[in-house]
Amino acid sequence: MPKVRAFYDHPLRAPVLAELHARPFVPVSTPARILHVAFLVDREQAIADRAAFAALCASRGQSGPGREAKQHRVSFGGAVVRWERHAEFTTYTWELPAEDLVEGGLPFHPPSGALADTLLQVPQPGPLLVAVDLQLVTDTADALPLDRLFDRSSLARSDVEDGFAEVATDFQPDPSGFVRILVRDRGMTPDAAGALVQRVLEIETYRTLALLGLPEAQRLAPTVARIENQLGALTEEMRQTEGLAANNKLLDALTSLASELEADAAASLFRFGATRAYEEIVNSRLRAIGERTISGYPTWQQFLLRRLQPAMRTCQAIEQRQANLSVKLSSAANLLRTRVDVELEQQNRDLLHSMNKRARLQLRLQQTVEGLSVAAISYYVISLLHYVLEGLHARAEAAGIHYDVGTATAAAVPFVALGIWLVVRRIRKGHFDEE
Incomplete structure (x- = not known):
């Protein structure tokens, strides 16, 4: 019987198929306490971080992440550590042993700062941006009032997962620098609890990353305003200026402004693009958890819409102003260049x-x-x-x-x-x- 010739694969087929399974949900049993941190890293820091984590795994007799792996999960002394590599940041997530979750019956005790020995098992690969202390507890009638755990003025809470859970946070760091998130379980399966925990952590992670665009927009705002004012002054001067020398001087000024604007736009291109992408992820995760309103409290989506959207609009406004300025500067420069060309043609004709x-x-x-x-x-x-x-x-x-x-x-x-x-x-x- 003749052998059937095998098909050959596209070079990207394997990574494309693996991408759908790069960060699977991990089942989580209630109760659980999860500490999650994210570090901003560049390419060199990311390579060093992978090597350091692989060395740590080897020192504990565990296998490390593969060369192309984007996530790796390993157990260290009862605590489960999950490492993930992203485009511009790396995350470490610790799921602590159940017997160490609650001290004196109170959530978030002992405080996250007392767990520093666990967190410092891995070397810090870059600057810390996100730190989350998430506690998954069983919802009971005698549960501690949330007002004693969070700042009431910024407390956001909602029912999620068709009422099988409640999520609450004030989005503020505790004395140890961790943002506390409480998840009350009302009968979720471990798979559903794991999916909810991951989505909640992603909401906090990506909303923080999205806000990195705001300082960049605030930094660029004075420059954009100055270029707008100078462009207005130059276009007004164009109406009254005659002569090749004066027009050449104006053209040099416009070219200088355009160069400055394009340099700033190129430098902020990645940051504003990442901000839009992170905002979309936050919105998709909020839709996925299916929030329901709890009387007297804003939902997470309502809270973030009120606080996050103005920052996102500021970034979008600066980006749009840069784009409009670029078009106007180009138009003004082309108009002035046409005038210079006409004057040169007149001079050539006279010559x-x-x-x-x-x-x-x-x-x-x-x-x-x-x-x-x-x-x-x-x-x-x-x-x-x-x-x-x-x-x-x-x-x-x-x-x-x-x-x-x-x-x-x-x-x-x-x-x-x-x-x-x-x-x-x-x-x-x-x-x-x-x-």
């Missing part, structure tokens, strides 16, 4: 007209010089001929030939002048043929 006039004058002068040259050369030739005739006169007398030297010289003048004129004309025609 050509002047050159034509000068050429005509030179031609007339040349013709005059040629006429004088014919007369002068004829004079010298006639003078030489006269001397020749005088020298031959004596011998001619001896031979019986009588002629008047003056008459002979006068008779030769027309022929000499005509001959010289023909020679000069032939020379000039030769020059024209060469051109």
